[in-house]
Amino acid sequence: xxxxxxxxxxxxxxxxxxxxxxxxxxxxxxxxxxxxxxxxxxxxxxxxxxxxxxxxxxxxxxxxxxxxxxxxxxxxxxxxxxxxxxxxxxxxxxxxxxxxxxxxxxxxxxxxxxxxxxxxxxxxxxxxxxxxxxxxxxxxxxxxxxxxxxxxxxxxxxxxxxxxxxxxxx
Numbered sequence: 683x684x685x686x687x688x689x690x691x692x693x694x695x696x697x698x699x700x701x702x703x704x705x706x707x708x709x710x711x712x713x714x715x716x717x718x719x720x721x722x723x724x725x726x727x728x729x730x731x732x733x734x735x736x737x738x739x740x741x742x743x744x745x746x747x748x749x750x751x752x753x754x755x756x757x758x759x760x761x762x763x764x765x766x767x768x769x770x771x772x773x774x775x776x777x778x779x780x781x782x783x784x785x786x787x788x789x790x791x792x793x794x795x796x797x798x799x800x801x802x803x804x805x806x807x808x809x810x811x812x813x814x815x816x817x818x819x820x821x822x823x824x825x826x827x828x829x830x831x832x833x834x835x836x837x838x839x840x841x842x843x844x845x846x847x848x849x850x851x852x
Contacts (some may be wrong), residue, residue, distance in 0.1 A: 724775030
């Protein structure tokens with residue numbers, strides 16, 4: 683959060699309206715940044731595949747050496763248990779959340795219950811204070827590359843809502 687704030691410090695001084703997008707842990711960084719350093723003019727933000735309620739995959743992997751090496755202390759806060767990142771409810775402006783519901787990882791099929799993207803359940807992407815939530819047919823790693831995710835993100839940043847399912851099929 684401190685590193686991120688240092689890189690966007692000019693936005694705090696400018697007084698400009700600010701929008702933001704975070705994928706996976708990047709959404710948690712947005713939450714941490716805006717709770718510690720509220721922007722003067724936050725507008726709209728989109729979280730894509732963010733484990734707001736934690737991830738059972740992180741619960742399973744957190745004690746394994748490679749996971750600890752790759753994800754460090756932040757990886758320990760991605761779980762659903764008591765070590766989950768202690769972040770307050772959303773207060774940073776209008777929030778839209780995009781979740782995936784396709785899993786390509788056979789390991790995750792038995793580890794996660796309900797609809798999920800292979801890393802995060804749809805339910806655990808939700809966050810109190812969100813304005814909109816949509817589920818798209820992608821795996822966690824495919825979400826940032828999918829054209830419909832790009833379209834939905836842009837639409838939310840412009841209009842504060844996602845394109846309705848009936849409008850998407852036209």
